Amino acid sequence: MNNYEILITNDDGYEAEGLHALKEAISSIEDVHVTVVAPANEKSACGHSLTLHHPLKFVEVDDDFFKLADGTPSDCVYLSLSAIYGDERKPDLVISGINKGSNMGEDITYSGTASAAMEAVLHDIPAIAISQVVDFTEPFVDYTLAAKTAKELVVKIKNGSFPLPKRQFLNVNVPNGLKEAKMRPTYAGYRFYCNDAHLHRNPRGEEYYWLGLHPLAFDVRKGKEHLMCDYDAITGGFISISPIQLDMSAYESMHRLKEWL
DSSP states (O other): OOOEEEEEEOSSOTTOHHHHHHHHHHHTSTTEEEEEEEESSOOTTOOSOOOOSSOOEEEEEETTEEEEETOOHHHHHHHHIIIIIOSSOOOSEEEEEEEESOOOGGGGGTOHHHHHHHHHHHTTOOEEEEEEOOOTTSSOOOOHHHHHHHHHHHHHHHHSOOSSOTTEEEEEEEOTTOSOOOEEEOBOOEEOOOOOEEEEEOTTOOEEEEEOOOOOOEEOOTTOTTSOBHHHHHHTTOEEEEEEESOOOOGGGHHHHHHHO
8 A cells, every 4th residue: 555645845944843843743644654845944925936037956854855945835846746756646635834823814825834735736736734823922832733733634634535625725723822722614814914114224324124023913704704714713712724715716796897897
């Protein structure tokens, strides 16, 4: 019997604690083979970007563990399918994470973590993006529950089936500071944003900016009050699992657009 093949990547870089916690948890599953291809540097909030203007290079870190020099998470999946797997085989599942920080609501559009999962399902490979909600003021992040959750999901998929159709992936967010939590199906909440840019000056008086982190602020979507959004699940102490689709067409607006035209 062939091993169940899983490709793991992330957007925090190949040295990230969350990536290694995920690799250890998934590698402990019987009859599973794990390959890791992760960016050489942190690529948070890089979105679904591919590198088209300079070459990419695999650097072997360990057995079946590679960093992709200056690559994005989407590069890692795209190039792995060609250079590592080839035409004869594909991974059975792609997992991206464990991300340090949440990926809820419209943050998914920024997320390198989610984008790696997007790249996988574009190639008809089931995928999970998993993120650990954290308070960035805390010096230590505990990935234990997130790693356990990923393992449980993989076992369920491996021994059964993936619950979503093509071009949809599971976006998982795990609450902070809990040892146990139940999983809840959710949708991506309505995210509030602000423009948070911090101006500084270097010793020569030249201006430069740091982009700030938005505080987590969400609302329910109109007409979806009977469902649970990802943020409400997290604040309620649940693990949020959202089915995310790549079709972003606003079908309900097509009639309005036709009348406008």
